[in-house]
Amino acid sequence: MAIESSLVDIVRKGVDARANVPSPDPFPRVLRVEIEPIEHLTYRVRPTAEPHFELYVDEPEDRGGNDKGPSPITYFLTGVATCLLNQFIRLAITRELPISVSSMTVKGVFERTIGGGFKEIVNELHIEGSITPEGLEELATDAEGYCYIHNTLSKAVRMTTELYVNGDHVTTRVAGPEV
Numbered sequence: 001m002a003i004e005s006s007l008v009d010i011v012r013k014g015v016d017a018r019a020n021v022p023s024p025d026p027f028p029r030v031l032r033v034e035i036e037p038i039e040h041l042t043y044r045v046r047p048t049a050e051p052h053f054e055l056y057v058d059e060p061e062d063r064g065g066n067d068k069g070p071s072p073i074t075y076f077l078t079g080v081a082t083c084l085l086n087q088f089i090r091l092a093i094t095r096e097l098p099i100s101v102s103s104m105t106v107k108g109v110f111e112r113t114i115g116g117g118f119k120e121i122v123n124e125l126h127i128e129g130s131i132t133p134e135g136l137e138e139l140a141t142d143a144e145g146y147c148y149i150h151n152t153l154s155k156a157v158r159m160t161t162e163l164y165v166n167g168d169h170v171t172t173r174v175a176g177p178e179v
Contacts (some may be wrong), residue, residue, distance in 0.1 A: 003100075008093055015094045018146060041065040073108065081106035081123055084150050084161070087143035088125065097139070099129030099165075120158040120176075127165050136163055140173055150175070 032048045038056075041064060045055040057072055059065025070078075085104050092099055109120040131139070140163060144150045153159055158176035162169065 003089075003093060011090050011093045015090050015146075038068075039066065042068050073110075077106045077108050077121070080108075080121055080149050080153065084123055084143060084147045085125070087146040088127075088139065091139055091142055091146070095139075097129070097131060097135070099127050099131050102126045102128045118153075118157045120160060121153065122160040122162060124162040125164065126167075127163070129165070131165060133170055136165065136170055137173075140171070144173070144175065 034046045034048060035057075036044045036046070038044050042056065042058045045057055047053060047055075055075070056069030057075060058067060058069040059071050061067045063071075065071075081104055085101065089101060091097075103126045105124040107122045107124070108118055109122070110116060110118045127136075140161060144154075144159075144161065150159055154175040154177075156177060158174065158178060161173040163171050163173070
């Protein structure tokens, strides 16, 4: 994964700014997304902070949708994983760590019943480069701490992060209400 040098300073400033926000945040942020029903179970989604983007959400035909976009659960898991991934990458850039992310997978284990929900969400992160197990543990702790989605979900569901370096499993981190 290539990092554009022109964006490194922006990433560093963002990480520094987040690190210096007092807790609780005196100026909580609000993120708004507008959803327009198009047809049947197909929706057009516009994030007001990023109005130049449009997303389409649907269900597969076998679940009564038109198959014109990913399902809500796909977007949900994508958001879970990419939020955490962004924090790993931002912190690695800021700390000038000699690593890069080669891939990430997210798996949601859920009960598909009325009243069901996610039992566990597993993020599997594959890193290439040189980092000690202790350095990776520190990076993971901080990345999870910076991730709004991980922080929110770990209050309700088991969140597991599997970390691999150069193809070798290094550590498993678990957070959640039962941990």
